[in-house]
Amino acid sequence: MRLGVVKAYILKEFAELFRTRLIVMVYLMPTMIMLLFGFGIRMNVTHARVTILDYDQSHYSRVLTSKFEDSKYFDPMVLQITEQEALRLIKQAKTEMILIIPSSFEKHLLHGQKSEIGLFIDASFPTRATTMENYVQGVILQAASEVSPQKPQSGMISINSRNLFNEAMRDENAIVPGLIGLVLLVAPAILSALLIVKEKERGTIFNFYASPIRKHEFLLAKLTPAFLLHSVNIFILFLWATWLFDVPFRGSFMLYWFSSEIYILISLGIGMLISVITRSQIAAVVLTVIVTLLPGFLYSGIILPISAMDHESYIEAHLFPVMYFNHIIYDTFLIGEGLSAATNRLYLGILVVYAVILLVLGTLFLKKELK
Amino acid sequence: MMFGLEVRNVAVAYKGKSAIRGVSFKAGAGEIIGFIGADGAGKSSLMHAIAGVGRFSGEIVYGGETYRSPAEAEKLKQDIGLMPQGIGLVLYETLTVGEHLEFFASIRNLKRTDAFRTYRNKLLEMAGLSAFVDREAGKLSGGMMQKLSLICTLLHRPKLLILDEPTTGVDPLSRRELWEILDDIRKSEGTIILVSTAYMQEAAKMDRVYLFDSGEIIAGGSAEQLIDSVREYTYTEIPCSEKQRCFSFDKRSYSLAPLDVPHAEPTLEALFFVNALKKGYAMPKMELEARESDAPIPDIVLEAKALTKRFGEFVANDRIDMQLRAGEIVGLLGANGAGKTTFIKMLLGLYAMDGGELLLLGKPIRSGEDRRTLKAKIGYVSQHFALYKDMTVRENLLYFAQMHRIETKKALVRIRKYAEALGYRAYLDALPASLPLGINQRFSITAALLHEPVILFLDEPTSGVDTIARAQFWEIMELLKEKWGITILITTHYMSEAEYCDRVVLFKEGVKVADATVETLYKEHPEAADFEEIFMEYYR
């Protein structure tokens, strides 16, 4: 290894990155993905627009209505219109639910008769519809138990639930750490793929082919700038997560940092392999995005916990490095077990093995000759 | 022999197609070896093999070491320097000249001794780049880029220097300077230099020349030997009739059968013609019918008055006056970066004028509507013959015809006629990328002629094109002038081609420095042996 040679290449890469403004993408992209996904994805339902048709206009119906008004989950509108008109509102996407309180609501209640409340939900957005239904059910049951004169006769089971790791059930806590895993997989891979393919496309790759510089020196020179630049992103993303999205951080920062650096190496390795097989920059970008973005998202655990996956996706998830990294990341942010947990130690080991294998493969496949 | 190079039975194949078949030759220290031949003849493949950047079979011995693969050549790379084909190919656009030298020195792990610095400055000096150390490579002219590439390749004092068409697309001045550097290096360093070139005057100065044809070396020896071998087939120029199997170009005619005219002194270009004749390749007879449009062309077709173009502070064209007359071929010459392309683009209406006036057929061009009329009356062949590479030749031509509102039926007839006349009918359904440059050149010309323009602009139409294709090109230009009587404006770096022009305009640093017929210029410079020397006079 001749460090002078490597250093010259690295300096050249930095000069080019800055002068071609590619550096902007290096820092803009991760932050943008983080902000958009972080603000954009909401699993919880808030501000559900419910139109309440109160045909009873009684004390009890108003008690029920006020329950909706007090809830942070709903934006209720009490209207005096017909069901037909209300349905049209749904079709115009101006409301998501119609709650119909029948005219004899109070009378039935006072007479101990059962009364039925109708609910129409726009299920074009299915997950949201299911969640909304549960919420409405919850509100009505709560209201009912308050006004209900009956007390249970026999024993009653109650649930004492504890939300571990994310007490307030905040979406941010559940999503943002996973985004770090996504961003650090996609962005460094794109950059490292571009750095090599760019030289192929331009013709400057001849400088590598025709000079005595060795393969590992060349790769070291190509990967170091990408590695260093994206290492800064580890801190930037951490800042966004803890400061902007208020995600708690309970584990060891050193573990977060170290595993992220390993993970960047894996990403660089993927980009390097892609640059070996592609010839144009655009092909390299498209291929990198296909290879990293989709699996990075699907197997991140953001959408679906790995343990809840079907058999094939369960296996596939274990083949991609995302799962292992995310496990550690969620641990450092929300749990804080750190290296005392055997799984974390194992997964960290797996990441290291991944990084080594990918980098070795890249070095083997890169040929110092024209194709 | 200090360091010898021996190439033994080397063959190269790409994707099952053979590029080079069983080539052998030797070279000694301090020798300059020239490779000539049509494009696609295998010169580049051989050079890549010798430089150890491409796979090959057979063996190459250099400095006592034998290698059969790029991996085995690795240990010799400190002694080898390769400059691949393409202007500025190995340069990084955003790095400055100084940074390039620094980078190339570093990747070769050179010690920054005083000797190194002296040598570096000497190279900069020789290349005339001392004043541009802080300029980014992307902002250099083509000639400067090539000189920079060369000195970057020379920085580590290679003992084996491989240069693939270093002078294509480079102006005569830079070319001469490039050769001065090479000559100096081989004398002082004893370097073996392998060069491929499209300029036969350059080849004539080399120690030995190899002629490539379809992957084989078909002739080799000193320039004199090679020229001697074709002397008997070279005559003074006569118009070749159809029955005679003969070629005419550059004041000479070539024929295997004896002609009734005196012999002439051949140049290396003769090799191409004689080889073609021996292989039975007949130059298709170029023919052209008169224009279908009978609108008369006035005497002055286009007139530029004090045309000026600025890019920021830089004045690319400074108050240039020019008249283009009907039935005239005007050659626009100048060094790289002298403002030729900018000027043509202004005439075409592609660049807005920053000053001056442009008159087409006596009418000033001002509004967008004027420009559209202008566009309908001009034909343009761009550098590198840019055409749509996803469409076949026929589709391309049909597209251009449609865009000029020529009826499909009429267009098809015209396309067939041109394809026949210009001799590329067999290639009509091929994709442009798969065709030799010479064919692409001819069909680009067709694309520019379909709508029967009154002026034709050609930007370096002969760069990189082989000798026979060039001969055919000039035949087409002559025909256009005769039969159509239109104006042709052409830029070229072949000074010998200037003699085909009725008038020559010379640009230097954005200013017009000469505008006269070739005869007048010869009269003004009686001491000049050829046109290249006249050109140099203006640049001294």
Place this chain on the structure above:
Amino acid sequence: MRIFWTIVAKELISFMRSWGLLAVVLYSFTLDVYIAGAGMQIKPRNVAVGYVDETGGGISQKILSHLHGPEFVQPKRFLSQKALSEAIFNKKILVGILFDRDFEKDYREGREAVMNVLLDATAASQSFTTLGYLQNIVMDFNKVDFPVALKAHKLFNQNADNHTFMALSEMLSIITMLSILLPAMVFVREKEEGTWDIMLLMPIDTKVTILAKSFSQVLIIFAGTVICTGFVLFGSFDMPMNGSFWAFLLLTFFYIFTSAGIGLFVASVSKSILQVAQLSMIIMMPMIFLSGAWTPIHAMHPVLEKLSLISPLRYYIEGCESIFYRGTQWSDLWPYFTGVILLGSVLYWYGFRKIGKLF
């Protein structure tokens, strides 16, 4: 007009011959949409439950027997509370239930029996729904007769089936992506291949060239949309069509044209295909995320909500949902058409000026 069609034909030929691009477009409109629709169910499935039972069975087992497929995998028994927490910490299970020694006794003796539930809240959606599920089970046990019953109807999609929704969202995203990228590439490829000058030299009105080039790509994407709707949405996922198919096609057509206008903007400021890719990505990602496909617009931050007004995708997605699911009639679709067309007009006005200047 003939020139218009010539340019369109030329672009179509070029597209068909660049097989790499063709493959990417075909893949996006078929397999990609299919995978998105088939692959992921956000509804809880296979939720892993673990429990510790110190009661010796009975009620606890009865409760657990309600947790079955496809929503839950067979609950797994742990011997100690410590083992249970460890399993949650290591993400082996999402939900842990703890029946302590008093649970059964309390229940039988008419006291309040508490069952402790531990939820892994990093998988918020699954945990939350599981909790709701458990609450329902417990409610059945309690046999409380509430005087109020809720009768819910899920309109347009009775089973709250996620497949069609995911597939539709993916298709709309693909349409957006391609209708920005392809038109931008058509222009920038001319710059890269050196044919830009030749294109400018044609004696033709700029607007014709711009419109024809965009139109050719609109046709390609439109064809892709029809294929995707027919084979993937209707063919594989039983997509409902409660509204007018023609309204969908018409809205799609306008939308593609409008997005092509964004592509036009991208092309006018980019010099290379790579720049096109970068710039499109920067424009596209906010568009897709602020479109309402992931989170309804009115549930977003007010600033983002305002911002989404300038995204044509916002109108398009809501319009498509209305047509496919809600069966909204023509007369109520005008806001979507207006939004899309208005934004499109502005974009083309800008494109004509910006690219037109270069001619």
